[in-house]
Amino acid sequence: LSDRLADLGLGVPTTAQCHSFEAVGALIRENEEAQEALIKRPPNMGIIVTGEPGSGKTLAYMAPLLTALSESLGARQKMRGKRVEDLEDEVDDWLARMKVVSSPSLVGGDRTQAGRSDLVGREGVVDAEVTAGDEKEGAVAAPNLGRSGTDTRSPLAIVVVPSRELGVQTALEIYKFVGGNTRRELGKPGDRTNSLRYKGPRGVRIAGILTDQELEDRRLLPIDVDLLVVTPEYLNELVAAGDIDHSVARAVVVDEADVTLGSIADDAVEKIWTKAGQRTFSFVTFLVGASVTAELAAHAADRNILPPNASYVATEVTYERVLAAAAPTTDSLRLRLDPGLVHRALLAPADAAMLRLTRMLQAELLAHDADPPAGGGRPRVVVFFPDEATAARALTLMRDALWGEHKVCALLPNTGKTPVDIMEQFRYGATSVMCATPSSVRGLDFPGVTHVYTLFLPVDSTEYLHLAGRVGRIGQAGSGAGNGGIVTSILEQEKLDEFRDMATNLGFQYTEVDYEGTYAPTAVYGAGDVGAEGGLDDVRKYLEDLALLTGGDS
Numbered sequence: 001l002s003d004r005l006a007d008l009g010l011g012v013p014t015t016a017q018c019h020s021f022e023a024v025g026a027l028i029r030e031n032e033e034a035q036e037a038l039i040k041r042p043p044n045m046g047i048i049v050t051g052e053p054g055s056g057k058t059l060a061y062m063a064p065l066l067t068a069l070s071e072s073l074g075a076r077q078k079m080r081g082k083r084v085e086d087l088e089d090e091v092d093d094w095l096a097r098m099k100v101v102s103s104p105s106l107v108g109g110d111r112t113q114a115g116r117s118d119l120v121g122r123e124g125v126v127d128a129e130v131t132a133g134d135e136k137e138g139a140v141a142a143p144n145l146g147r148s149g150t151d152t153r154s155p156l157a158i159v160v161v162p163s164r165e166l167g168v169q170t171a172l173e174i175y176k177f178v179g180g181n182t183r184r185e186l187g188k189p190g191d192r193t194n195s196l197r198y199k200g201p202r203g204v205r206i207a208g209i210l211t212d213q214e215l216e217d218r219r220l221l222p223i224d225v226d227l228l229v230v231t232p233e234y235l236n237e238l239v240a241a242g243d244i245d246h247s248v249a250r251a252v253v254v255d256e257a258d259v260t261l262g263s264i265a266d267d268a269v270e271k272i273w274t275k276a277g278q279r280t281f282s283f284v285t286f287l288v289g290a291s292v293t294a295e296l297a298a299h300a301a302d303r304n305i306l307p308p309n310a311s312y313v314a315t316e317v318t319y320e321r322v323l324a325a326a327a328p329t330t331d332s333l334r335l336r337l338d339p340g341l342v343h344r345a346l347l348a349p350a351d352a353a354m355l356r357l358t359r360m361l362q363a364e365l366l367a368h369d370a371d372p373p374a375g376g377g378r379p380r381v382v383v384f385f386p387d388e389a390t391a392a393r394a395l396t397l398m399r400d401a402l403w404g405e406h407k408v409c410a411l412l413p414n415t416g417k418t419p420v421d422i423m424e425q426f427r428y429g430a431t432s433v434m435c436a437t438p439s440s441v442r443g444l445d446f447p448g449v450t451h452v453y454t455l456f457l458p459v460d461s462t463e464y465l466h467l468a469g470r471v472g473r474i475g476q477a478g479s480g481a482g483n484g485g486i487v488t489s490i491l492e493q494e495k496l497d498e499f500r501d502m503a504t505n506l507g508f509q510y511t512e513v514d515y516e517g518t519y520a521p522t523a524v525y526g527a528g529d530v531g532a533e534g535g536l537d538d539v540r541k542y543l544e545d546l547a548l549l550t551g552g553d554s
Contacts, residue, residue: 001066001177001200007192008176010059016051019319020060023047023312024068024284026319030310031282044273045284046300046311048322050292052336053469054445055316058173058255061286065251066177066200068284069156072250073178073201073226076156154245155207155228158272159253160235162260164210165413165423166443170255171208171229178204209234232263239268246272250283254305256443257287258296258462261305274304289443290469291462294333297322335465335506338472343510344488345499353455353490354394355549356515357383358401360488361433362524364451365405379450381406381433382441382470386456388412391435394455398433401545410435438463441470452487457495461505488513 005011013021027045049060066073159174161167179198207225209215215234230238238244252272254260273285285305287297297313300306301322311322313333348356364379383398385391395410402408409431413419419440426434427446434446438458449471458464471485489510491499503510513519525542 001063001070004177004179004198004200005059005063007197013059013063014056014316016049016055016057016314016316017060017063019316020047020049020314021064023314023319024064026312026321027284027310044307044310045282046306046322047284047286048292048297048306048311048313048333049286049288050290050313050333051316052338052472053290053466054338054472055290057288057290058170058445060314061253061288062174062177065157065253065284065286066174069226069250070201072156073204076226077201077203154248155225156249157227157251157253158235158244158249159227159229159255160232160260160264161210161229162231162256162263162442163413163439164231165411165419165440166255167208167210167229167231168420168423169444171206174206174227174229178202178206209238232260232265236263236265236268239265239271244272246275250281251286253286253288255288257289257300258291258293259439259442261287261296261300266303269303269305290465291335292333297333335461337465337468337506337508340485341468341472341508342486343468343503343508344486344513345496345510346488346490346513346515347493347496348490348515350492351550354397355545356519357453357455357490358398358545358549359519359521359524360453360513361402361451362405363519366524377429377448378432380429380446380448381451381453382446382449383433383435384452384454384456384467385435385437388415388437388440390455391437392416395435397549398435400548402433406433407431408433408435411440412437413440438467442466444470446470450485452485454487454489457489457491457498458502461502464502465506 002011024047027047031045047061049057051057159167159170161170176193178200179195179202181193181195205224205226206229207227208229210229210231215237228244235244239246249272254264285307287300287306297306301308301311306322308322313320313322316336346356346360361379361381368379383394385394391410391412392415395408398406398408407430409422409426410416411419411422411426411434416422422431422434423444425431429448434441443466452468452470454464454467458467468487471487489499499510521542525538
């Protein structure tokens with residue numbers, strides 16, 4: 001796994017990932033010490049993985065999870081034998097209709113299931129060498145989460161996500177970690193990401209049940225699935241119908257836990273978590289998200305989801321034990337923003353907001369083209385609207401106003417068309433401006449986003465945190481204060497006091513944009529001299545935008 005992550009450009013962990021690995025190692029050591037002292041303790045464990053958006057939380061839970069399941073996945077590969085399909089190294093068909101996809105598999109003899117892992121470089125954390133059929137002392141691998149049993153039925157791990165879009169992204173990330181590549185990312189045979197370099201368990205089966213159609217096709221689920229990605233509503237139905245053998249599950253991840261956890265039904269909690277204490281092998285729960293609060297952690301403990309006597313909080317600052325259900329470490333569970341982000345506020349009447357947004361986008365594009373930053377691409381923007389209807393109307397206006405300058409799309413899961421395709425197009429640069437709502441991109445990772453705009457006041461600090469978090473992610477600008485992505489809130493005057501309170505709560509400073517001085521028409525449309533070269537076109541563009549975006553009233 002360590003080698004695979006290095007090949008994917010993820011070989012150096014973030015501090016949040018380091019602390020997650022440390023927390024897992026601490027729980028395993030505590031469990032081993034209890035066993036040596038003949039102390040009977042429930043095998044349940046819990047990890048809260050939290051931190052600022054873009055701090056690497058997906059890998060913070062996925063690396064220790066895959067390491068712990070390594071031997072079980074290898075054993076399942078052997079038990080499947082000739083039934084393992086040798087699939088082509090692509091997933092385009094699966095993106096259109098997710099069913100079950102295998103990581104690339106090779107038929108052969110016994111193989112090393114995991115090479116030496118130096119993800120953290122700290123003794124006793126994730127530093128193990130595990131060979132198929134050979135358990136070495138101190139290894140952080142399958143013995144800690146049990147073996148896969150005598151068959152390959154039902155998932156070993158379940159990842160619960162709030163939306164189909166995040167589910168697709170998560171499943172694709174897992175697919176890459178276990179040796180797969182998407183067609184868009186396929187390289188030449190010598191490419192470090194080529195699946196032939198991968199030496200871990202092969203034929204790992206990943207399933208997504210994220211739509212009604214996929215739920216109807218769930219007959220595939222009990223047959224051959226190792227990792228299941230599912231939304232809460234479909235998890236509830238699968239558990240109620242008995243389609244998941246919860247006694248087999250070794251781990252459950254609840255991603256974006258503040259919006260996902262409350263949608264998991266009590267019956268599902270009873271079968272998956274409460275009965276976890278009756279298992280003879282260890283069972284781990286990851287609660288993941290940028291806004292996991294102390295109250296949410298206490299609620300999870302009350303529902304038996306988070307064992308208070310065997311849980312840790314891991315952030316980009318530290319990792320600490322959760323000492324009691326009602327009093328997890330409150331300082332660790334506070335909201336955090338990337339300190340490198342630049343925050344701005346622009347005051348605008350409601351009927352002028354779209355015009356001012358468009359002028360800012362045009363001016364910033366002109367500034368970039370006049371003086372391109374070293375190594376930087378053109379601006380990539382996410383614009384947030386309060387609801388899908390408003391975003392859909394804005395999409396038509398922005399496409400007309402920005403024609404030839406930006407390619408504009410809208411990610412509208414409930415009312416739009418092909419949201420997964422839209423997500424992938426923006427991710428891979430086919431479009432440069434995305435219109436979205438707070439819920440449509442929750443948890444999604446888009447590389448290279450430089451600007452975020454909001455055309456409304458977020459409902460609270462948590463929502464602002466997630467909207468701003470689309471910039472300043474791993475591998476993007478934002479590691480140094482004042483050098484990160486730009487977050488601009490376009491507000492009416494009467495909302496400014498509430499915005500100030502939000503800034504105080506989250507601990508960021510902002511500047512008010514001098515719109516008239518910085519984004520006057522001459523900055524975008526030229527001097528207005530119809531006699532100059534191109535002057536008439538500039539004036540025509542100015543009048544068209546004025547009429548299109550304000551109805552001619554501003």
